[in-house]
Amino acid sequence: MKRKILAYNFEFSETLDRLRDSFDIEIFEGINPKTDPAFLQALKQAVGIVGLALPVDKELLDHAPYLKIVSNNSTGFNNLSIDEMTKHGVIGTNTPGVLEDTTADAIFGLLLAAARRIPELDQFVKVGNWKQHLTRNEYAIDVHHKTLGIIGMGKIGALIAKRGHLGFDMNILYHNRTRNLEAEEKYHAVYTELDRLLMESDFVCLMTPLTPETDNLMGAREFNLMQKSAIFVNGSRGKTVDEKALIEALRANEIHGAALDVFQSEPVKADHPLLKFPNVVTTPHIGSSTFETEFKMAKLAVENLLAGLTGKRPRNLINPEVLN
Structure with missing residues (x-):
């Protein structure tokens, strides 16, 4: 048998x-x-x-x-x-x-999509709203030469830093349990405390594993520390973020926008408040999802x-x- x-x-x-x-x-x-x-x-x-x-x-x-x-x-x-x-x-x-480069591609793609408002402006064209030259209402924000803060500088975090620094001349700040000396040497990444990273980064990218220490790591206090012009990117796990705090930060314009590949409950429900914001780019946990x-x-x-x-x-x- x-x-x-x-x-x-x-x-x-x-x-x-x-x-x-x-x-x-x-x-x-x-x-x-x-x-x-x-x-x-x-x-x-x-x-x-x-x-x-x-x-x-x-x-x-x-x-x-x-x-x-x-x-x-x-x-x-x-x-x-x-x-x-x-x-x-x-x-x-x-x-x-196996999936590190693929996931880094996806998360950096989310960052670009949110900064340049690609999903939003894709719909702008498709529903027939592009009838004249663009105004400041449709303008996006630059990525190149900005500061990228990475929380969790493991293998995927380091590959995101590589894309940002070598591809877009971004300054890299990072917060991690331990120093990543290779990332510091190759991508001029600067190790810093979490609060400084949140206050100085134009893009905050969360790439930590889910542990008791990182559960709800990003909450109301952390979003309040971010710049009003900053974009939050989550490529880690949904439960590393207090979603209610993120929703309130977006409603109060405490941050510029967000890009999310993960949610606290997946698949995310169609009536979830985060799906109602035009300045929030969402994907269905696609990190490694290439054939x-x-x-x-x-x-x-x-x-x-x-x-x-x-x-x-x-x-x-x-x-x-x-x-x-």
Whole structure:
């Protein structure tokens, strides 16, 4: 009898073909994993799970007595309760090192779109409002030679700094848990306290992981410190921002605008207040969403899964202590 693997919201099912001779694979899309009867039944026999954003907590683990590995098809893994997985002897893996350039492209693109009002003026043309020369009502703001403040100078943050400094002659400020000396040398990035970054940056780009320390990192106080001419860009996680505070900052014209790829609750509802502002550019969590990058991530997720199920050490092991 073949051992069972569950694929959850896993876009490239063809990458699983190499496993089909040895494993029984069940694919689940768009279901509620806490209530779907077929999923809960399959979980009882599953030895491996591969997929995107499946909440893996004590409740799920208690229903999966044979589970050996959860292969997360993303760089982030805040959906995994790593301590609980380790207690249950379950390996956790992710897919880093694949999406960094792609995500940096997307987030810097959002910055440009917000600064130059591209989505807003695209609609201006399409609905027939372009009937004469542009006036100051349609003017945007420059990006080149401005100051870009990056909160979270990890790999993606550094690549955003690269695009800003080398491509647009931007001055780079950054705030991070530790100094990034390579970014300082290559992109003349200046390490600073968060308050100074907020007060001096023309663009504030949030790129931190979601941790207890960064939960609601950007709140009313932080938005109040920003320049009224500044644009806020969030490419991290939705819960790093107090959305009510952001809404109030926009309503009170405390900041010039925002560009958001992530939200506290996703998919975002159509009546969300942030979607009503013409000076807020939104995208549906597109950071890594190109065909090439997503396919590479799926292949890596399957490689991690296979390694964990065949007694090998996965390349991207999150909790190495579980092997002990």
